[in-house]
Amino acid sequence: MTLTQESFTVSTPGRGLIDITSVLNEIIAKKNITEGLCNIFLHHTSASLTLCENFDPTVQKDLESFMQKLIPDGDPLFQHVEEGPDDMPSHVRSVLTQNSISIPIQGKKLALGRWQGIYLWEHRFKSYERRMTISIIG
Amino acid sequence: MTLTQESFTVSTPGRGLIDITSVLNEIIAKKNITEGLCNIFLHHTSASLTLCENFDPTVQKDLESFMQKLIPDGDPLFQHVEEGPDDMPSHVRSVLTQNSISIPIQGKKLALGRWQGIYLWEHRFKSYERRMTISIIG
Amino acid sequence: MTLTQESFTVSTPGRGLIDITSVLNEIIAKKNITEGLCNIFLHHTSASLTLCENFDPTVQKDLESFMQKLIPDGDPLFQHVEEGPDDMPSHVRSVLTQNSISIPIQGKKLALGRWQGIYLWEHRFKSYERRMTISIIG
Numbered sequence: 114m115t116l117t118q119e120s121f122t123v124s125t126p127g128r129g130l131i132d133i134t135s136v137l138n139e140i141i142a143k144k145n146i147t148e149g150l151c152n153i154f155l156h157h158t159s160a161s162l163t164l165c166e167n168f169d170p171t172v173q174k175d176l177e178s179f180m181q182k183l184i185p186d187g188d189p190l191f192q193h194v195e196e197g198p199d200d201m202p203s204h205v206r207s208v209l210t211q212n213s214i215s216i217p218i219q220g221k222k223l224a225l226g227r228w229q230g231i232y233l234w235e236h237r238f239k240s241y242e243r244r245m246t247i248s249i250i251g
Numbered sequence: 252m253t254l255t256q257e258s259f260t261v262s263t264p265g266r267g268l269i270d271i272t273s274v275l276n277e278i279i280a281k282k283n284i285t286e287g288l289c290n291i292f293l294h295h296t297s298a299s300l301t302l303c304e305n306f307d308p309t310v311q312k313d314l315e316s317f318m319q320k321l322i323p324d325g326d327p328l329f330q331h332v333e334e335g336p337d338d339m340p341s342h343v344r345s346v347l348t349q350n351s352i353s354i355p356i357q358g359k360k361l362a363l364g365r366w367q368g369i370y371l372w373e374h375r376f377k378s379y380e381r382r383m384t385i386s387i388i389g
Numbered sequence: 390m391t392l393t394q395e396s397f398t399v400s401t402p403g404r405g406l407i408d409i410t411s412v413l414n415e416i417i418a419k420k421n422i423t424e425g426l427c428n429i430f431l432h433h434t435s436a437s438l439t440l441c442e443n444f445d446p447t448v449q450k451d452l453e454s455f456m457q458k459l460i461p462d463g464d465p466l467f468q469h470v471e472e473g474p475d476d477m478p479s480h481v482r483s484v485l486t487q488n489s490i491s492i493p494i495q496g497k498k499l500a501l502g503r504w505q506g507i508y509l510w511e512h513r514f515k516s517y518e519r520r521m522t523i524s525i526i527g
Contacts, residue, residue, distance in 0.1 A: 114252055114390055116527060118424055118493055148256055150290055150386045152426055152491045156502030158442045164350045166296045166342055171331040175339050176346060178328050183321075183459075190454050193447040201451050204442055208452060212440045212505075213491050215290045215351050217256055217384045224384060226294030246493045246500060248426045250388065250526065251254060252390055286394055288428055288524045302488045304434045304480055309469040313477050314484060316466050321459075353428045353489050355394055355522045362522060364432030367488075388526065389392060 117144055120246045125235035128199070130165060130173045133245075134230045138222045140247055149218040149251020153231065156244045159203035160235050161210035167230030180206055180236075203236035210234065218251055255282055258384045263373035266337070268303060268311045271383075272368045276360045278385055287356040287389020291369065294382045297341035298373050299348035305368030318344055318374075341374035348372065356389055393420055396522045401511035404475070406441060406449045409521075410506045414498045416523055425494040425527020429507065432520045435479035436511050437486035443506030456482055456512075479512035486510065494527055 119140050123133060137153060155162050166172040184205045187198035194200065214231065217224040223231070233243060257278050261271060275291060293300050304310040322343045325336035332338065352369065355362040361369070371381060395416050399409060413429060431438050442448040460481045463474035470476065490507065493500040499507070509519060 114254055116390055116425060118495070149254060150388065152493070154491070154493050154500070156500070156505060158440060158502070158505050163346055164296060165346065169331055172339065172342055175329045175331050176343065179322070179343050182328060184455070190458060191451045193445055193451050201448065204448055205452065205455050208439055208441065209347055209485055211349070211487070215292070215353055215386075215491055217290070217292050217386050219256070219384075224292070224294070226296070226382070229294060229296050244502070246495075248491075248493050250426070252392055287392060288526065301484055302434060303484065307469055310477065310480055313467045313469050314481065317460070317481050320466060347485055349487070353430070353491055353524075355428070355430050355524050357394070357522075362430070362432070364434070364520070367432060367434050 116248060116250050118246055118248045120244060122242045122244045123233055125241050125243055127238055127240055128235055130232040130234050132230045133233050137231065137247060141218060141249060142221055144249050146218055146249055146251035147221055149249060150215060151218055151247055151249045152213060152215045154246045155212045158207050159237050160233060160243050161207050162212060162214050163210050163232045163234050164229055165232050166228050168228055199238045206236045254386060254388050256384055256386045258382060260380045260382045261371055263379050263381055265376055265378055266373055268370040268372045270368050271371050275369060275385060279356060279387060280359055282387050284356055284387055284389035285359055287387060288353060289356055290351060290353045290386045292384045293350045296345050297375050298371060298381050299345050300350060300352050301348050301370045301372050302367055303370045304366050306366055337376045344374045392524060392526050394522055394524045396520060398518045398520045399509055401517050401519055403514055403516050404511055406508040406510050408506045409509050413507060413523060417494060417525060418497055420525050422494055422525055422527035423497055425525060426491060427494055428489060428491045428524045430522045431488045434483050435513050436509060436519050437483050438488060438490050439486050439508045439510050440505055441508050442504050444504055475514045482512045
């Protein structure tokens with residue numbers, strides 16, 4: 114059994130969800146691990162990793178609508194506002210979701226459910242380079 | 252050190268929390284791992300895995316009440332409605348909780364706290380077969 | 390490759406976030422693991438582990454303000470009230486955040502982002518001894 118790590122970045126086009134399932138599966142395929150466990154870690158506190166329904170894009174729109182209603186940008190409740198109205202809401206969204214997810218590997222790829230994808234969720238309005246590390250055990 | 256995996260399903264009777272601690276401990280007991288780490292992964296996006304207080308059943312009722320108030324079924328905010336008023340709220344509940352939890356193993360069982368159990372949380376109204384994979388390292 | 394575990398407690402001064410990054414890094418430094426993966430598990434259901442922005446303390450205040458607004462102490466919605474108005478809100482906060490986080494190890498310490506710390510979030514009003522287990526693979 115071995116543990117290998119690889120860090121990589123994904124550019125986000127601003128707020129919204131990006132399917133990173135195939136990016137991760139490409140890295141895993143190179144490792145030749147038939148059965149194992151991997152962890153994906155996001156090195157940021159204003160974006161998230163999320164397991165989400167991958168068939169109907171409306172699900173992603175509805176997740177965004179829900180979060181915007183739950184944590185309004187520019188809410189006067191927040192004191193941490195120097196970087197803009199989306200700064201503190203992004204940290205709250207990050208805390209309410211995940212920055213680290215472990216997923217089994219089977220058949221040299223992520224053993225996700227049929228309707229399950231893994232997404233990088235950019236919470237900031239602007240584009241960012243988001244760095245992740247995948248750790249693969251198997 | 253080895254990594255072993257086992258997939259299994261649990262039938263849910265519709266919305267609510269089901270204690271799966273003993274199901275998991277039975278699988279772990281067979282592996283004969285004294286000290287290790289396990290990950291439980293749920294292959295669905297409309298149910299969750301949750302660590303919850305395991306003594307007073309009122310806690311589970313209160314968690315349900317809170318979620319129903321936070322994410323009302325049939326909320327006109329949502330566009331993803333083909334499968335019914337509980338469909339999109341179930342995805343939101345899943346995103347706000349967990350689908351993957353890692354727990355240490357000590358003494359050949361889950362090293363949970365005294366008042367801590369692990370629950371499968373069905374968010375849909377109907378009964379489902381929910382598939383999980385446990386990965387055990389040790 | 391080995392797996393080692395260490396359990397430890399942290400005293401909380403009542404509700405609020407405590408940076409435990411250096412506590413964890415001290416344990417990891419002793420293990421002499423250059424590259425690996427660790428999991429931190431909290432054996433309680435009324436406190437959380439959270440990855441949070443570590444530069445501006447206002448972020449922690451804003452996270453608290455948000456949670457207090459989202460899950461009001463003493464909310465008549467809750468039936469589990471024997472231990473006080475902060476009891477059930479603490480369980481809800483725990484369910485909406487994390488009790489188990491896996492983080493890569495690089496260079497014999499946690500490979501966190503530049504602005505990322507790991508925090509123990511006490512949700513109860515009173516001081517508690519909170520027990521955690523760190524599992525280190527590498």
